[in-house]
Amino acid sequence: xxxxLFVTCLSEMFYQNVAKDVVEVLERLGCEVDFPRGQxxxxxxxxxxxxxxxxxxxxxxxxxSLENSExxxxxxxxxxxxxxxxxxxLKDEPAWKGRAQAVADKTYEFTQFIVNxxxxxxxxxxxxxxxxxxxxxxxxRLLNEKEAPFKLLKNVKGLELIPLxxxxxxxxxxxxxxxxxxxxxxxMVDEKVRHIEDTAAxxxxxxxxxxxxxxxxxxxxxxxxIEVKHIAQILNTRVEGRI
Amino acid sequence: MAMxxxxxxxxxxxxxxxxxxxxxxxxxxxxxxxxxxxxxxxVEDEQIGDWEEWRSAGEEIRRHTLENLDxxxxxxxxxxxxxxxxxxxxETAEDATRYIQDVAKKKNAKKITKAKSMVTEEIGLNxxxxxxxxxxxxxxxxxxxxxxxxxxxxxxxxxxxLHKNKEKIRDTFRDKANYTGTSEPCELTAFARSQxxxxxLEADIGVTGCNFxxxxxxxxxxxxxxxxxxxxxxxxxxxxxxxxxxxxxxxxEELDVMINLLSRSAVGQKITTYVTNLTPQxxxxxxxxxxxxxLVILDAGRSNALGTEFQSALHCIRCAACVNVCPVxxxxxxxxxxxxxxxxxxxxxxxxxxxxxxxGELPYASSLCAACTEACPVKIPLHEHLIKHRxxxxxxxxxxxxxxxxxxxxxxxxxxxxxxxxVKGMPAVLGPLVKxxxxxxxxxxxxxxxxxxxxxxxxxxxxxxxxxxxxxGRNQ
Ligand code: SF4
Numbered sequence: 001x002x003x004x005l006f007v008t009c010l011s012e013m014f015y016q017n018v019a020k021d022v023v024e025v026l027e028r029l030g031c032e033v034d035f036p037r038g039q040x041x042x043x044x045x046x047x048x049x050x051x052x053x054x055x056x057x058x059x060x061x062x063x064x065s066l067e068n069s070e071x072x073x074x075x076x077x078x079x080x081x082x083x084x085x086x087x088x089x090l091k092d093e094p095a096w097k098g099r100a101q102a103v104a105d106k107t108y109e110f111t112q113f114i115v116n117x118x119x120x121x122x123x124x125x126x127x128x129x130x131x132x133x134x135x136x137x138x139x140x141r142l143l144n145e146k147e148a149p150f151k152l153l154k155n156v157k158g159l160e161l162i163p164l165x166x167x168x169x170x171x172x173x174x175x176x177x178x179x180x181x182x183x184x185x186x187x188m189v190d191e192k193v194r195h196i197e198d199t200a201a202x203x204x205x206x207x208x209x210x211x212x213x214x215x216x217x218x219x220x221x222x223x224x225x226i227e228v229k230h231i232a233q234i235l236n237t238r239v240e241g242r243i
Numbered sequence: 244m245a246m247x248x249x250x251x252x253x254x255x256x257x258x259x260x261x262x263x264x265x266x267x268x269x270x271x272x273x274x275x276x277x278x279x280x281x282x283x284x285x286v287e288d289e290q291i292g293d294w295e296e297w298r299s300a301g302e303e304i305r306r307h308t309l310e311n312l313d314x315x316x317x318x319x320x321x322x323x324x325x326x327x328x329x330x331x332x333x334e335t336a337e338d339a340t341r342y343i344q345d346v347a348k349k350k351n352a353k354k355i356t357k358a359k360s361m362v363t364e365e366i367g368l369n370x371x372x373x374x375x376x377x378x379x380x381x382x383x384x385x386x387x388x389x390x391x392x393x394x395x396x397x398x399x400x401x402x403x404x405l406h407k408n409k410e411k412i413r414d415t416f417r418d419k420a421n422y423t424g425t426s427e428p429c430e431l432t433a434f435a436r437s438q439x440x441x442x443x444l445e446a447d448i449g450v451t452g453c454n455f456x457x458x459x460x461x462x463x464x465x466x467x468x469x470x471x472x473x474x475x476x477x478x479x480x481x482x483x484x485x486x487x488x489x490x491x492x493x494x495x496e497e498l499d500v501m502i503n504l505l506s507r508s509a510v511g512q513k514i515t516t517y518v519t520n521l522t523p524q525x526x527x528x529x530x531x532x533x534x535x536x537x538l539v540i541l542d543a544g545r546s547n548a549l550g551t552e553f554q555s556a557l558h559c560i561r562c563a564a565c566v567n568v569c570p571v572x573x574x575x576x577x578x579x580x581x582x583x584x585x586x587x588x589x590x591x592x593x594x595x596x597x598x599x600x601x602x603g604e605l606p607y608a609s610s611l612c613a614a615c616t617e618a619c620p621v622k623i624p625l626h627e628h629l630i631k632h633r634x635x636x637x638x639x640x641x642x643x644x645x646x647x648x649x650x651x652x653x654x655x656x657x658x659x660x661x662x663x664x665x666v667k668g669m670p671a672v673l674g675p676l677v678k679x680x681x682x683x684x685x686x687x688x689x690x691x692x693x694x695x696x697x698x699x700x701x702x703x704x705x706x707x708x709x710x711x712x713x714x715x716g717r718n719q
Contacts (some may be wrong), residue, residue, distance in 0.1 A: 007706060013669050016702035027717070035710045046649050049610055050633025054653030059658045137612035160416060166275075170570045174610025179691035181608060183254075183261055186573040186695040190608070200515040217696030220681060
């Protein structure tokens with residue numbers, strides 16, 4: 001199956017290891033992965049802050065560079081959900097609206113693609129640890145993908161997954177919200193970290209780099225001994241020596 | 244008074260709230276309780292079938308009603324008037340209070356009892372009536388508590404005294420009403436009852452809000468639990484009901500659906516203790532009903548949303564399900580919003596009713612997590628409305644540093660070459676700040692980030708290059 005990777009700007013800038021893991025997992029599962037060079041950021045920072053026109057520019061660039069792909073896969077539920085907004089964002093430009101929808105229709109978040117398109121729930125990974133999972137808001141509510149990560153994690157050998165209290169509460173990232181409303185965001189991420197600590201997990205797993213950046217940032221600031229991993233890093237553990 | 248709460252700027256209100264640990268614990272506990280009850284009465288209640296279908300039906304009813312608002316309002320007022328009721332359309336809050344003052348003056352009213360009404364809070368009715376010498380008595384327990392506590396303001400649209408626990412209420416009763424009992428809820432309630440009993444009997448006018456008005460029969464429907472609304476609407480000879488102009492349904496069939504959605508979403512009840520339906524049908528000599536019934540239909544900014552992208556905000560049935568799941572409300576409580584409408588719906592509605600000048604910051608008090616949208620029983624896309632507000636807000640503002648940054652973003656994001664350059668340049672820009680693989684204290688907007696948490700160090704490699712090498716390796 002042919003897959004184009006939409007790596008996301010956060011992965012490209014900060015979490016290149018996650019991006020590599022995504023590529024390797026997909027290839028191991030039989031996909032032929034390419035990387036369309038024209039891709040940029042999905043436009044969410046501008047869109048969510050009310051800068052529609054600037055977001056439209058990003059959207060058009062993304063559509064042009066990815067519309068010839070068969071499947072588009074991204075390691076971020078939030079960025080995948082942003083693609084689903086494109087046709088609304090470009091609703092006044094008939095020439096773009098249809099193209100936007102076509103791109104949205106073939107875009108999948110990484111775990112969603114593995115479970116729903118490749119129809120694989122056991123990728124043969126092994127990761128002995130006590131872990132908990134952070135369900136990100138956009139992936140569960142806007143993309144409506146609530147189950148795929150759990151199906152995959154359930155089959156990871158050695159992984160003990162502890163349910164996270166109030167998992168449905170936002171971690172306080174919200175893009176520019178984290179800086180614009182820093183004092184409120186701080187309380188939100190603190191509560192999230194408290195719940196994570198309560199699970200006594202050594203590892204927090206998530207499927208969105210934005211949330212990870214926020215939660216990990218707070219965990220590290222507080223000096224808590226909890227690792228934060230993208231789910232691709234957990235799933236890419238069959239290859240020896242690669243975590 | 245009216246819709247606005249407090250005079251402090253937004254961030255000062257937030258700081259006050261964040262320091263109030265008592266209130267925050269109360270909010271978190273209340274939210275967890277209300278959420279759980281709602282889930283049991285909705286998605287988890289097998290008896291009602293598919294909750295999503297109920298939501299869709301609710302959305303459809305509200306959309307249809309609002310799309311034909313003039314027709315149904317006309318029908319409602321005709322049916323109400325035909326049975327002897329008086330209907331008054333108030334364009335502004337002042338129009339509404341003036342009309343009600345006039346009725347009170349004509350009736351020579353001294354005592355006025357009130358039940359179930361956030362909308363009278365919105366128009367500042369108590370104050371207006373007190374100005375002309377009336378004594379106004381709130382009779383919903385929560386409103387009663389706030390009133391005797393020196394007119395404290397509501398912090399939640401369904402449970403206005405949510406920021407107080409039973410101990411606080413006991414103290415208020417002791418200080419303000421010579422209460423000598425304990426903090427037992429039953430005892431506290433019995434005390435409030437005994438205080439209010441006489442007042443019910445003596446009131447000249449009863450004022451209520453309105454959950455739904457049924458257009459086909461000219462009926463006002465009140466969804467309550469305490470029974471006080473029944474006292475307010477039976478003893479006084481004159482009744483005045485104030486309703487937001489959007490709060491109506493075409494027929495009793497839709498009323499049935501809406502009451503299910505409301506009771507289950509608001510308090511997790513299949514049906515509330517009372518659903519009181521009042522039609523004028525006035526008789527001169529009746530002893531258990533008013534013989535004069537006024538219906539004040541309030542615009543007060545609502546028509547600003549009609550025919551705009553915000554129209555669906557008027558679908559709201561004030562169940563507070565969105566408030567009860569909001570993680571921002573959880574930490575800052577109701578008063579920090581500076582409006583009697585708080586939480587996500589407050590952040591959407593307050594700027595519509597009161598303008599951006601006053602409430603422009605509220606749409607930013609959200610991480611756009613969409614918990615509100617998911618919870619709303621009539622499927623209002625609340626988080627999308629918040630984004631729309633932000634769009635309007637930035638458009639109104641002149642050039643700001645943020646706008647510059649976003650323009651730069653737009654240029655960068657539409658040019659792959661520039662984007663690549665930005666990614667490549669990242670380590671050079673951020674590199675000097677990195678210590679132990681992360682950044683603890685950054686300049687500019689990063690400062691706000693690093694005031695709370697570490698910022699990641701930019702990745703060391705170049706993904707695009709890795710990908711090329713990797714591909715080459717695989718193809719060999
Ligand atoms: S917006 Fe929806 S969830 Fe919020 S109060 Fe209104 S009806 Fe209830």
